[in-house]
Amino acid sequence: MKPRLSREKMMELMQNYCNGNYNRFGKELGVDPAHLYRFLKTGIGGGKKMIFSLMEFCEKNKLDYKNYIEM
Numbered sequence: 001m002k003p004r005l006s007r008e009k010m011m012e013l014m015q016n017y018c019n020g021n022y023n024r025f026g027k028e029l030g031v032d033p034a035h036l037y038r039f040l041k042t043g044i045g046g047g048k049k050m051i052f053s054l055m056e057f058c059e060k061n062k063l064d065y066k067n068y069i070e071m
Contacts, residue, residue: 005046005054007039009068014040017061029053 018025022040026033030053039045051069058065 003069003071005039005050006068006070007043007046010054011040013063013068029057 014020014022014025018028022037023033026036029036029050031049035045035050039050054068055065057063058068
């Protein structure tokens with residue numbers, strides 16, 4: 001099975017750090033909020049950019065990015 005981002009855990013992260021605000025979380029990650037919304041709602045678009053953005057966000061906030069990746 002290919003590793004992928006956990007949408008549920010990313011939603012929790014957005015709730016905890018940005019009060020559920022897609023625009024703010026998108027800016028924090030450095031991705032388009034529409035792209036973030038589409039990924040979190042449908043699972044489409046969770047590629048390299050989203051993964052690397054999440055890794056950078058986690059590093060900046062002293063979180064373990066591995067907690068947000070499903071194996």
